[in-house]
Amino acid sequence: MDRERSWSALDAADDGIIAGRAMDGDVAAFAVLVRRYTPLMRAYTQRMLNASAEVDDIVQESFVTAWQRLPELDDPAKVKSWLMRIVSNKAVDRLRALRPTADIDEFERPAPAHASPSRVVEARAEVEALGAALRELPDAQRECWVLREIGGYSYDEIAEELGIPVTTARGLLARARKYIIVRMEEWR
Amino acid sequence: MTDDHELHRLGLERADLDGHTIEELADYLDAGRSPADASIDGSAGCQLALDALERLHGLTGRLIAADAAAQGAVDESWVDRVLSGIALDARAGRRIPFASDPDEDLAITEGAVRGLIRGAENALPGVLVGRCRLDGDVTLPGEPIRIGLDASVPYGEPITRLAERLRAEVDDRLRTHTELNVVEIDIMVRDIRAPWSGGHTQGQEGAE
Numbered sequence: 332m333d334r335e336r337s338w339s340a341l342d343a344a345d346d347g348i349i350a351g352r353a354m355d356g357d358v359a360a361f362a363v364l365v366r367r368y369t370p371l372m373r374a375y376t377q378r379m380l381n382a383s384a385e386v387d388d389i390v391q392e393s394f395v396t397a398w399q400r401l402p403e404l405d406d407p408a409k410v411k412s413w414l415m416r417i418v419s420n421k422a423v424d425r426l427r428a429l430r431p432t433a434d435i436d437e438f439e440r441p442a443p444a445h446a447s448p449s450r451v452v453e454a455r456a457e458v459e460a461l462g463a464a465l466r467e468l469p470d471a472q473r474e475c476w477v478l479r480e481i482g483g484y485s486y487d488e489i490a491e492e493l494g495i496p497v498t499t500a501r502g503l504l505a506r507a508r509k510y511i512i513v514r515m516e517e518w519r
Numbered sequence: 520m521t522d523d524h525e526l527h528r529l530g531l532e533r534a535d536l537d538g539h540t541i542e543e544l545a546d547y548l549d550a551g552r553s554p555a556d557a558s559i560d561g562s563a564g565c566q567l568a569l570d571a572l573e574r575l576h577g578l579t580g581r582l583i584a585a586d587a588a589a590q591g592a593v594d595e596s597w598v599d600r601v602l603s604g605i606a607l608d609a610r611a612g613r614r615i616p617f618a619s620d621p622d623e624d625l626a627i628t629e630g631a632v633r634g635l636i637r638g639a640e641n642a643l644p645g646v647l648v649g650r651c652r653l654d655g656d657v658t659l660p661g662e663p664i665r666i667g668l669d670a671s672v673p674y675g676e677p678i679t680r681l682a683e684r685l686r687a688e689v690d691d692r693l694r695t696h697t698e699l700n701v702v703e704i705d706i707m708v709r710d711i712r713a714p715w716s717g718g719h720t721q722g723q724e725g726a727e
Binding site: 349361370375398458513 | 568585597607637
């Protein structure tokens with residue numbers, strides 16, 4: 332009874348309280364963070380990798396790292412963006428493992444064949460059109476775009492994460508933006 | 520590039536943007552269109568591109584929210600899987616000896632004391648203890664120790680009264696179960712939970 336009450340109360344408490352307890356070693360509070368942020372962390376990883384495989388492994392690893400590093404968190408109320416940074420890092424690590432050397436040719440690789448615009452416009456809302464355009468982007472452009480627009484990284488941070496020059500990161504982002512805007516215009 | 524034709528047609532190339540680039544326009548938006556640039560503000564092509572960039576920015580938040588919602592509820596087997604991978608004893612903290620123990624081989628961990636402090640919430644329905652700090656050298660018997668803790672309280676009850684009761688409960692627990700020389704208990708209420716936010720109102724009955 333006590334346990335039930337305490338769990339439901341924890342579920343309603345804000346991040347600062349929950350993360351503060353988790354920092355102090357309260358596993359029940361950490362479990363609340365896992366429940367609260369798993370969907371967002373999965374979604375982010377899926378967009379980053381453009382695939383579902385390995386997403387769960389990456390999110391789990393991220394939580395393990397988060398538990399270890401929680402005492403380093405300055406402000407428990409900012410645990411959400413802190414978790415997103417961790418999962419973003421893990422996803423980039425995975426990209427690097429899959430593609431050890433940054434190959435400039437890869438950046439030039441053209442996008443795959445377009446999905447049929449009519450199918451998209453019939454069945455999907457604008458948000459889904461954006462999702463579809465994102466899936467069509469070459470890997471490097473998509474990674475830059477996700478880091479910038481969803482992860483909130485600066486250009487310098489993107490360059491550092493991906494191990495590419497800042498000018499390259501900016502160029503990739505410009506092309507990603509153009510491509511997405513054009514595709515979305517086509518689907519309107 | 521096969522895309523060049525399309526990009527040109529839709530007006531995102533330098534020629535369509537009166538000499539500007541999409542990169543410059545993205546920077547201009549990031550800077551909040553400040554300082555104002557007359558050559559951008561006065562260009563119809565740039566304005567169209569800026570509108571598209573802004574709309575894209577707004578859509579992104581909705582995309583990731585929709586993606587997260589599509590993930591569905593987190594099942595408990597997933598939570599168990601994550602928790603099975605973490606080291607539960609990671610937060611033992613400092614070793615706090617009992618001076619009354621002649622052999623001095625009895626001690627309590629800082630983590631256990633924090634658990635004791637958090638347990639005070641069980642006496643106060645709806646109150647939650649957040650992070651707590653033990654300031655002072657707890658490894659030396661008799662040292663003055665200040666306790667600092669964050670709390671979350673339910674909406675509707677006088678905060679001063681809740682805090683007073685929480686302080687008394689923490690003090691009582693520490694005096695009963697430890698030999699810490701607690702000289703101060705600071706409480707910072709960081710969160711007031713609205714009854715309509717769900718969850719915490721369940722099962723409160725009969726708790727006192």
